[in-house]
Amino acid sequence: MTTETDMETAISMAIEDGQTLYLGGFTHLIPFAAGHEIIRQGVEDLTLARATPDLIYDQLIAAGCASSVIFSWAGNPGVGSLRAFRRAVEDGVPNEIAIDEYSHFGLVSRLAAGAQDLPFLPLRTFVGSDYPEHNDSIRFVDNPFGDQPGEIPVVPPLNPDVAIVRAQRADAEGSAQMWGITGEMVEAAFAADTVVLSVEEIVDNDVIRSDPNRTLIPGTIVDYVVEEPYGSHPSYAQGYYDRDNEAYLDWDRQTETHESTQEWLDEWVYGVENRAEYLEKLETKRFVDLQPQTSYGTPIDMGEY
Amino acid sequence: MTDYTDTELMISRAAQELQNGDTTLVGVGVPNLACNLAKRTHAPDLEMIYESGTIDSNPSKLPLSIGDPVLATNARSIVPMIQGFGYYLQAGRIDVGFLGGAQIDRYGNINSTVIGDYDDPKVRLPGSGGACEIASNTHRTIIITPHTKRRFPEEVDFVTSPGYIDGGTSREELGLRGGPDAVITDKAVMRFDDDGEMYVESVHPDVTEGTVQEATDWELQFADDVTETRTPEQAEIDLIRNDLDPDGVYTE
Secondary structure: OOEEOOHHHHHHHHOOOOOEEEEOOOOEOOOHHHHHHHHHOOOOOEEEEOOOOOHHHHHHHHOOOEEEEEEOOOEEOOOEEOHHHHHHHHHOOOOOOEEEEOOHHHHHHHHHHHHHOOOOEEOOOOOOOOHHHHOOOOEEEEOOOOOOOOEEEEEOOOOOOEEEEEEEEEOOOOOEEOOOOOOOHHHHHHHOOEEEEEEEEEOOHHHHHOOHHHEEEOHHHOOEEEEOOOOOOOOEEOOOEOOOHHHHHHHHHHOOOHHHHHHHHHHHHHOOOOHHHHHHHOOHHHHHHHOOOOOOOOOOOOOOO | OOOOOHHHHHHHHHHHOOOOOOEEEEOOOHHHHHHHHHHHOOOOOOEEEEOOOEEOOOOOOOOOOOOOHHHHOOOOEEOOHHHHHHHHHHOOOOOEEEEOOOEEOOOOOEEOOEEEEOOEEEEEOOOOOOHHHHHHHOOEEEEEOOOOOOOOOOOOOOOOEOOOOOOOOHHHHOOOOOOEEEEEOOOEEEEEOOOOOEEEEEEOOOOOHHHHHHOOOOOOEEEEEEEEOOOOOHHHHHHHHHHHOOOOOOOO
């Protein structure tokens, strides 16, 4: 049963200390509003999983919410490194974090195994690399069907306690349509025990059913649905707004020290009550600059039978 | 005489490695500029695929990351990562991959994971991303990196992306497809011999063999007839400066 609610309620109902969380997206549709709410609620000891931890994971780490990260590429996309993540790994500031590291395909395969309830999935990655030596979750099994190859790397399932994913639109039951880059969001949603879905807009059920191929996450696996316009800023939502690249560059400068990072969190996370207040703080001109021109897909005809 | 920067030479030289009709997995920055330059010059049918799952992207402007929306609009197809890495890359449907890294050794093994000890790192780098599978599953890889002794050590601290492993037939024995084909730096272009060891094919104008050796931590091999690296044509420089990277994000 899906509950339509606000972000504060969804996070307080779904998230507890010590859980494994996936906060979705590959550069696109990053759930920043949800991440900020987790920080405000002071959740601790989280294991954060995603192929591409970016600014929101850096913010959660700087705020002391995380004790572990499962990942395959930890960087500020197109800009450089994640300074808070590095401070935690290199210097234990603000606390030590454990890392569990894969390649992209390795991590995505873990989520796909989790989504399908499989004990492992094989992949042609890691052979000849140093990863298996440092990660006991990358193992080799004999090929039962021949010797090409004789053995193959396997990775175990990853089933997050909670997946928080964003989409452009969903109906009130949480059936979500997304377009543009989807990364590993759908696998993560199917792998997770609880799904929090946050969308740019809630639409009528008729809109969703008019184009069923686009419905990548069904409401049957969604527990909470939240309408949160601009909930992915400063990342983007294809067709709605562009990435706010200035914010990514600012983050690189702002996070030079743990103290300067805290100042940012004080102003933009602790200093606002919710996403609406965060958006009010941003200059209007920024939103105008982020608006793309329209580029509509041609409607398809499903046929009436 | 065309005036160009080191980065522009690397972009233009890397573009030459791409053939018309190649399918390539593109990284952001210099590889992205090289691919777009090739597509606008000698390789109009180059198919550009990005790790984020965009297939045959046609970016109208410079993408700022490999997940930029300009790579999605007008693409031939957009697939989830599990399909991009599985159906396309692992299945052998991608000819060329681009790799960079903090360290590269004589056999083309690359480190983009950690400097120092893995469990107590001096510098924690972003990690593999898709690099490990790109190095393992494309038909050939092109490595682009600045040339310094620190980046070309005798031994890498961590093998993120396998090259020719220990040389000889060690890569083949592991069942890995392809392998490193060229290394393009700000000083030279290198290739790999039958034993999987790197050798210098050409040096850039005003760079000596001694300078290249000086910036490499092992005793480098040189081709019998080391040539001078092809320099960019004016039309290529115009394309880079006016169209591909007008704000000089990656070229300044």
